[in-house]
Amino acid sequence: MPQMSPMWWSLLFILFLLSYVTMMMNIYFFKEMKKKMNGKGKLPLKDLNWKW
Template identity: 45%
Template sequence: MPQMSPLWWEILYIMFLLMFMIIIMIIYYNKEFNPQNNLNKKMKLCQFKWKW
């Protein structure tokens, strides 16, 4: 029979993984929906290329 780790080790490990995933998601969505980025994208879309 294999030796089992204490329950609190497993809980700590699961909590670490959850916090790690949440932090990565926050960083990703913060970069994705940054208002400065959206403003720059809209400014580029709104620029007209005039041909005289």
């Protein structure tokens, strides 16, 4: 579909990047939660700090 405008392709690319970053953040935080839970029933809410 080369007749589509460049703005459309830019929008698709930006949406793809946003969904990719969101998916990676979800995977990261899901793994961190599994690591922090360690078989306990509740989530430790006091030590949820960012690790950049």
